[in-house]
Amino acid sequence: MARMKFLCDSERCIECNGCVTACKNENEVPWGVNRRRVVTLGDGLPGEKSVSVACMHCSDAPCMAVCPVDCFYHTDEGVVLHDKDMCIGCGYCFYACPFGAPQYPQSGAFGQRGKMDKCTFCAGGPEVDHSEEEFKKYGRNRLAEGKLPLCAEMCSTKALLGGDGDVVSDIFRDRALKRGKGGEMWGWGSAYGKPEPGTKKPEVKS
Amino acid sequence: MSKFAIALLITVFGLSACGDKEGVVVYKQGSYSGKTDGKPWENAAFAGDKSKWDNSIRARGQNQNESKRIGD
Amino acid sequence: MLIKKSSADSNTARRGRLSRSIQGTSYSAQLPEAIDRRTFLKRSGVGIGAGAFASQLPFSMIDKAEAMGSKPKGSDAVEIKRTVCTHCSVGCAIDAEVQNGVWIGQEPVFDSPLNLGAHCAKGASVREHGHGEMRLKTPMKLVDGKYQKISWDQALTEIGTKLLDIRKKSGPDAVYWIGSSKHNNEQSYLLRKFVSFWGTNNCDHQARICHSTTVAGVANTWGYGAMTNSYNDMQNAKAILFMGSNAAEAHPVAMLHVLHAKENGAKIIVCDPRFTRTAAKADQYVRFRSGTDIPMIWGILYHVFKNGWEDKKYIDDRVYGMEKVREEVMKWTPDKVLEATGATEEQLFQIAKTMAENRPSSIVWCMGQTQHTIGNAMVRAFCVLQLALGNIGKSGGGANIFRGHDNVQGATDIGPNPDSLPGYYGIVPGAWKHWAAVWGVDYEWIKKQYASEAMMTKPGITVSRWIDGVLEKNENIDQDSNLKAVVYWGMAPNSQTRGKEMLEAMKALELLLVIDPYPSATAAMAAKARKDGVYLLPAATQFETVGSVTASNRSLQWREKVIEPLFESKPDHVIMYLLAQKFGFEKELTKNIKVTNNEPSMEDTLREINKGCWTIGYTGQSPERLKLHMKNMHTFDVKTLRAKGGPCDGEYFGLPWPCYGTPEMKHPGSPNLYDTSKHVMDGGGNFRANFGVEKDGVNLLAGDGSASKGADLQFGYPEFDHVLLKKLGWWDDLTEEEKKKAEGKNWKTDSSGGIIRVAMKVHGCHPFGNAKARASVWNFPDPVPVHREPLYSTRPDMVDKYPTHDDKKAFWRMPTLYKSVQQKNKDVGKEFPLILTSGRLVEYEGGGEETRSNPWLAELQQEAFVEINPRAANDRGIRNDDWVWLKTPTGAQLKVRAQVTERVGSDTCFMPFHFSGHWMGEDMLQYYPEGAHPLVRGEAVNTATTYGYDSVTMMQETKTTVCQVVKA
Numbered sequence A: 001m002a003r004m005k006f007l008c009d010s011e012r013c014i015e016c017n018g019c020v021t022a023c024k025n026e027n028e029v030p031w032g033v034n035r036r037r038v039v040t041l042g043d044g045l046p047g048e049k050s051v052s053v054a055c056m057h058c059s060d061a062p063c064m065a066v067c068p069v070d071c072f073y074h075t076d077e078g079v080v081l082h083d084k085d086m087c088i089g090c091g092y093c094f095y096a097c098p099f100g101a102p103q104y105p106q107s108g109a110f111g112q113r114g115k116m117d118k119c120t121f122c123a124g125g126p127e128v129d130h131s132e133e134e135f136k137k138y139g140r141n142r143l144a145e146g147k148l149p150l151c152a153e154m155c156s157t158k159a160l161l162g163g164d165g166d167v168v169s170d171i172f173r174d175r176a177l178k179r180g181k182g183g184e185m186w187g188w189g190s191a192y193g194k195p196e197p198g199t200k201k202p203e204v205k206s
Numbered sequence B: 001m002s003k004f005a006i007a008l009l010i011t012v013f014g015l016s017a018c019g020d021k022e023g024v025v026v027y028k029q030g031s032y033s034g035k036t037d038g039k040p041w042e043n044a045a046f047a048g049d050k051s052k053w054d055n056s057i058r059a060r061g062q063n064q065n066e067s068k069r070i071g072d
Numbered sequence C: 001m002l003i004k005k006s007s008a009d010s011n012t013a014r015r016g017r018l019s020r021s022i023q024g025t026s027y028s029a030q031l032p033e034a035i036d037r038r039t040f041l042k043r044s045g046v047g048i049g050a051g052a053f054a055s056q057l058p059f060s061m062i063d064k065a066e067a068m069g070s071k072p073k074g075s076d077a078v079e080i081k082r083t084v085c086t087h088c089s090v091g092c093a094i095d096a097e098v099q100n101g102v103w104i105g106q107e108p109v110f111d112s113p114l115n116l117g118a119h120c121a122k123g124a125s126v127r128e129h130g131h132g133e134m135r136l137k138t139p140m141k142l143v144d145g146k147y148q149k150i151s152w153d154q155a156l157t158e159i160g161t162k163l164l165d166i167r168k169k170s171g172p173d174a175v176y177w178i179g180s181s182k183h184n185n186e187q188s189y190l191l192r193k194f195v196s197f198w199g200t201n202n203c204d205h206q207a208r209i210c211h212s213t214t215v216a217g218v219a220n221t222w223g224y225g226a227m228t229n230s231y232n233d234m235q236n237a238k239a240i241l242f243m244g245s246n247a248a249e250a251h252p253v254a255m256l257h258v259l260h261a262k263e264n265g266a267k268i269i270v271c272d273p274r275f276t277r278t279a280a281k282a283d284q285y286v287r288f289r290s291g292t293d294i295p296m297i298w299g300i301l302y303h304v305f306k307n308g309w310e311d312k313k314y315i316d317d318r319v320y321g322m323e324k325v326r327e328e329v330m331k332w333t334p335d336k337v338l339e340a341t342g343a344t345e346e347q348l349f350q351i352a353k354t355m356a357e358n359r360p361s362s363i364v365w366c367m368g369q370t371q372h373t374i375g376n377a378m379v380r381a382f383c384v385l386q387l388a389l390g391n392i393g394k395s396g397g398g399a400n401i402f403r404g405h406d407n408v409q410g411a412t413d414i415g416p417n418p419d420s421l422p423g424y425y426g427i428v429p430g431a432w433k434h435w436a437a438v439w440g441v442d443y444e445w446i447k448k449q450y451a452s453e454a455m456m457t458k459p460g461i462t463v464s465r466w467i468d469g470v471l472e473k474n475e476n477i478d479q480d481s482n483l484k485a486v487v488y489w490g491m492a493p494n495s496q497t498r499g500k501e502m503l504e505a506m507k508a509l510e511l512l513l514v515i516d517p518y519p520s521a522t523a524a525m526a527a528k529a530r531k532d533g534v535y536l537l538p539a540a541t542q543f544e545t546v547g548s549v550t551a552s553n554r555s556l557q558w559r560e561k562v563i564e565p566l567f568e569s570k571p572d573h574v575i576m577y578l579l580a581q582k583f584g585f586e587k588e589l590t591k592n593i594k595v596t597n598n599e600p601s602m603e604d605t606l607r608e609i610n611k612g613c614w615t616i617g618y619t620g621q622s623p624e625r626l627k628l629h630m631k632n633m634h635t636f637d638v639k640t641l642r643a644k645g646g647p648c649d650g651e652y653f654g655l656p657w658p659c660y661g662t663p664e665m666k667h668p669g670s671p672n673l674y675d676t677s678k679h680v681m682d683g684g685g686n687f688r689a690n691f692g693v694e695k696d697g698v699n700l701l702a703g704d705g706s707a708s709k710g711a712d713l714q715f716g717y718p719e720f721d722h723v724l725l726k727k728l729g730w731w732d733d734l735t736e737e738e739k740k741k742a743e744g745k746n747w748k749t750d751s752s753g754g755i756i757r758v759a760m761k762v763h764g765c766h767p768f769g770n771a772k773a774r775a776s777v778w779n780f781p782d783p784v785p786v787h788r789e790p791l792y793s794t795r796p797d798m799v800d801k802y803p804t805h806d807d808k809k810a811f812w813r814m815p816t817l818y819k820s821v822q823q824k825n826k827d828v829g830k831e832f833p834l835i836l837t838s839g840r841l842v843e844y845e846g847g848g849e850e851t852r853s854n855p856w857l858a859e860l861q862q863e864a865f866v867e868i869n870p871r872a873a874n875d876r877g878i879r880n881d882d883w884v885w886l887k888t889p890t891g892a893q894l895k896v897r898a899q900v901t902e903r904v905g906s907d908t909c910f911m912p913f914h915f916s917g918h919w920m921g922e923d924m925l926q927y928y929p930e931g932a933h934p935l936v937r938g939e940a941v942n943t944a945t946t947y948g949y950d951s952v953t954m955m956q957e958t959k960t961t962v963c964q965v966v967k968a
């Protein structure tokens, strides 16, 4: 069973924002809502590192646990999605999320929060696959086309990997072995928990 | 604060802040109460063939491995 | 649903940074302190913590986008159109998904050997072009200071009449044609032909101000003015030195190959005045003072010579003039280098050692080296370093010169250049006769179109100087009339220096014509400067037409048409044809080219190019061969670019030029230039014999035993012509048919391609001969590169030691000043103590109007800024994010945000060059045609840049000038 994960290799990421605009492009995300963004640490200083961040689709998702209306669900592939028709825009998932992934467009004249929006792993949402409804609320459903998230597929340096956790960690491990350096797998631990014994998880080096 | 307490608080807040919400949704703490979603292979492209879908996903995954394309 | 809808009060929403003051909660707690404004708050528009709730900025175009572009993939058939990114020279392939004529999706092309599916921000957002709203939608005319919509008919009639009028009154040289490096090859080529038939050499394009110094410097060193190897070949390098290139922002997908090489052990070195994102990935970074590239390189070469690391056999066999270089280099002792550059002996020794011990080692340069008054010398110094190390003509080595725009290489090769007809034939009568024959027009007829034969063979004004063509006193310029009309055909005005004077020049014109998909800053500047006499014509983008494009590595790719031209726009070649009709030479323009509905066939145009461009091997790339490559990308190897099996077996991807001879000869293209380890029919070669066979008694031909693999002549030889063929007894290898055409011709002018065929295919020899590269280029002002201080320098002591050139009188038709400007401004550093340099942001391209009109990109960089070191900022009481005035000696001042960062040294300020639309503190929004302004506007650095031009090519100085920054 495929278990979908994201991994950003900070040794590779050059902060080109390809992943960010790929997401905008594929999901027609409006100005002001950023499902994915790139964070740079030590900007302009030796040792500068960048990492691309979006919803990590946590194994034990804090957003899900705190949602008062239980609009989140985990798909069989490990993707964390939510039903926008239920979302009340309360913002609790944002506070719970270790990655700041949930986003809220402003709605109405009084600056009320709109329904939460976040990365869907390009898997649409709880509507008929490829329907107008699904696209308008959640964006494109690439998984249902047998494809992976566009941000990862288009990353300029293949720093951002997305897909079946085993495949992704294999790719990363081979690369890390070759260069003799792991690179920070930023967020992997907090999203997916400690590597389980016996499973081949890439090493986390800080 | 325990998770449960947060959940409680939120429930109260949620209800009071959203008076205009249709009153038909029943909140059941701890389990998803929204619309159901289909499987990604249950559509025209894959006609319910999960292994076909798995293969497609695996192949796409390898596209992110430039060493594969480069051959080293 | 909310994700798609915009709120009602969109017009009152504040554009710009949205959450600057809000500090983070959960998210920021995750991160170390040092997240800077630029990379996070400013870019995300959402930012940290509670910022996620900040107001968004909806635009009307989001609804429009929804209507046009964003359909789910429903049941209707989806067509896949393969095209190529238009934003840089990497040449990333794109699969566009089109449904009912609407561009609904964009898929990565994993099969492409160039980009393997990868894209930077620009490439990943090109679909926006398919429904972008901020386009120029109809022809427009400036009436009483406002742009008004007019019909194509009216526009063409009025423009045609006015231009013909000016031509009659002031001659054909009174009109200046600025073409585009974003035109495809066929359009670029047609434009050069078009301008010739109009009767002038006054035409140019972006290459002048991006890599003209490279092209001239490199071609004069070893033969061709282009990147020698490829992005892909850098995977074979063991060390790579970047100097004046910030590939991570300017050519992001190149970094896929570079980082892959790094992981395989290659050492990455970056020398730059600024700690760039590329530097962040380097093993060694050295900061140096802007404009001192030659002392840096000589400082490195000093250690190479001192330690005997040069490749002596290679130099003996293949290089002319290295001893002269050595003399100059050994003068640059480490103390002198330190004094000039700020780099230490140890740092440069380390670079020399890394480059020497990790061969093949490669170098990369871009505009950091080219845009200087001595750019031609800087690039040659870099070439010399590689020659000394024996790295040229080797896989993994080479001079990897990254070009800028997607087709700047192609437009340089065959486009609107003021000093050459397509294919670097020059503009001597012989060149005109060659092309007249290819075009099927009478040489005498072309001559009549020109003011005189003298003007026909005199290089035109360069784009960097058109403003002086308007403003300079008539007696000082080397043509009859001053410029009266300028045509901006796919070029941004804010990419040229001295913007303040440009505004004056615009005022003085009789007619300004802008042809562009985006109305560009030209339209806004023009409306600020004048009340009438400006026309705008909407051009189609490259996604709305077909044609070939040459990537930096010389590979040609064929673009399919993704969608029909949006709004009332027309492809550039259609506009050319329509204007030619007005001028009465449309028949001559398209003699060999089929025209359907006013559209000249791009395939036929390429076939005509194939028939004429023997010099640089643009002859083998027939449309059929290119299309086959586009369909079979997966068969090409990534490291060698060579097809393994399949229909393109043995060919290199995109038939990188030179792809010699006729398409039937099946030359595979040349992946790495001058590579003697391969047979010429396998893409091998050697240095070009273009400078005679001897100089002052010294042999210029290659040494004995040095030749391309398998050549019948294993020694140096001159270029092939009918005489040489006969002398060698090879004349009878020609067919009777070929003999008729080849008689009296050389390999460049033989229209049968027979001389090339016999030399290459039968005898394995290079048609352009086999010579040495020139470390000393005797026809340039400084044959051996010499350091000269920029005209505006903060170091009067250096000006004394390393003064600039003497003033020149008639240089590209213009008087050009050096010493007088430098002397006058010797103490300019007192008032303007900071060095001002400029460069790229990954989100934007060139002048930036197109990319700043794309909301997916514009959201990421919302304001122009200046980077200033904390020390310099504190001395001026400036804090991060403050508004500041940046002032320069031209009297211009720019209002920008200060970004206080260690990225620049304390003597240097950096500004990105992509902004326009603010003019010394004023937002120019009101001057743009309605609904066609870029979403993000800001101060253009070039509004404030100073005078200064390269002594060979008239490249403008943008990289080293001076400024002062004060709190606003």
Ligand code: SF4
Residues within 6 Å of the ligand: A054, A055, A056, A057, A058, A061, A062, A063, A064, A080, A096, A097, A098, A099, A100, A101, A102, A118, A191
């Ligand atoms: S990253 Fe945040 S939003 Fe995504 S699953 Fe984890 S907690 Fe939820």
Ligand code: SF4
Residues within 6 Å of the ligand: A008, A012, A013, A014, A015, A016, A017, A018, A019, A020, A038, A050, A051, A052, A154, A155, A156, A157, A158, A159, A160, C119
């Ligand atoms: S596309 Fe890749 S390299 Fe570029 S910012 Fe995103 S993760 Fe980093």
Ligand code: SF4
Residues within 6 Å of the ligand: C085, C086, C087, C088, C089, C090, C091, C092, C115, C118, C119, C120, C121, C122, C123, C124, C251, C252, C253, C254
């Ligand atoms: S701008 Fe250059 S690197 Fe970026 S996607 Fe386009 S071609 Fe590739």
